[in-house]
Amino acid sequence: MALRVGIIGGGQLARMMIAPATELGIEVRVLAEAPGMSASLAATAIGDNRDADTVLAFARDVDVVTFDHEHVPQDVLAALVEAGVRVHPGPEALAVAQDKIVLRRRMAELGAPQPDWAAVADEEALQAFLDDHGGRAVVKTPRGGYDGKGVRVVGAATEAADWFAALAEDGRGGELLVEELVDFSRELAQQVARRPSGEIAVYPVVETVQRDGVCAEVFAPAPRADARLVRAAADLGVAIAEGLGVTGMLAVELFETTDQRILVNELAMRPHNSGHWTQDGAITSQFEQHVRAVLDLPLGATDAAAPWSVMVNILGGPAEGAMTDRFAPAMAAHPTAKIHTYGKAPRPGRKVGHVNVVGDDLDDAVYQARAAAAHFLD
Known part of the structure; x- marks a missing residue:
């Protein structure tokens, strides 16, 4: 029986894994978010990858689960691991790619060179970072941003006021990531x-x-x-x-x-x-x-x-x-x-x-x- 790879996410990255996997005699199955996505050729299921039951049903008969993106929630990843599903990359590694503040902390622990940064919970903390770094910096939402989304170059803390307001409205608290504007x-x-x-x-x-x-x-x-x-x-x-x-x-x-x-x-x-x-x-x-x-x-x-x-x-x-x-x-x-x-x-x-x-x-x-x-x- 052919090895089976289950890919969560039906975008172009999943699409471009299909041909080389097929040439290796490996079967690709895709859990797509909606019909007609890029990887529809191998979309054997359509559903919400944030729902543990949906993902577990998809993963039931594949040899390994991998991803087209990093946005599958940690509780869903944990449910897969608990059910004995091979998940690569694993939840601990993916947590670093899912949250930019976690990324910065882990890079610091590994001693990897990176820009100066801080996690800031309010405009006062952001303004203090700006004052210490020449008056301009990059502000990022920790989760969900890609291709320039969730990223701003700011010269005053008020320019991120809407993001801080969104954090407050969320009710769970939270922080933004601010980084030096690298030359x-x-x-x-x-x-x-x-x-x-x-x-x-x-x-x-x-x-x-x-x-x-x-x-x-x-x-x-x-x-x-x-x-x-x-x-x-x-x-x-x-x-x-x-x-x-x-x-x-x-x-x-x-x-x-x-x-x-x-x-x-x-x-x-x-x-x-x-x-x-x-x-x-x-x-x-x-x-x-x-x-x-x-x-x-x-x-x-x-x-x-x-x-x-x-x-x-x-x-x-x-x-x-x-x-x-x-x-x-x-x-x-x-x-x-x-x-x-x-x-x-x-x-x-x-x-x-x-x-x-x-x-x-x-x-x-x-x-x-x-x-x-x-x-x-x-």
Whole structure:
């Protein structure tokens, strides 16, 4: 009987795990939040992943449960573990990815380099942090934010007054995370994969370009990365994976500062946008690697398939129904481009697909990827 992986969440990350799992003879089952989601090809159940009974019923006959996102509540994860379900990554690791304040505390415990930060419960505490850090800082809601949501750069505590009011209305109290406004030269990402038995595989460190808080482009490997930076990023990724007990893929988002330090920004414990280039640019894609890792199968090689890989996201997309009309012109004009779409309705700023180009010349790969992606933009 084939091994069965149950993925909670029906988004594009689950969608992109289906093909490599199938090639390995592994059956994929998906608990989607709603009909018609990106991973509908393998959606064997539709339901609320915040409901323990729904998730337990879905997990009843799979070999391992993993995730398309980090938002499954801890009580549901605990119910899975109590029922004897193999869950990778596990609840303790996921808790760090679910709450940015928990993340900062755990990074401090591990001795990982990170921005100055504080958990603040009111405007007075936030203003004190601002006064100590040049009058400007980044404020984040601890839970639920992604792709620029739940993040603000503020110059006065009053600019977060609505978030503090929402915490008060919630009735459970709570805090916001405030971080120093890092003087960084660029953003990087380090991906590692780790099996439950401890084997680790490390990918090349990459440069990521963000626009409006959303990943827009990735260059692999990171240009102008000397041996010291490559080693430091890899060592940091491995230390975090081992220190937190992460199983599956881990993406460590990093700042490279103007004085050439690296600082941990955020973590993702699943395949991540910064690793989409691996579909066409690495011997083993992050999607295949995640499936291997959570099943505790031997990990694949992470070597690059070409000197350079470039990933460009398709953000927004054309009018609904027009996506397929753009394929032929894009493929004809850019035959080296690999176009991946997610089956999602267009919306301003929404990730609806991406383009990968691999080759010997970075400038040409950048041009081809950007030009191919432009065919899908109105």
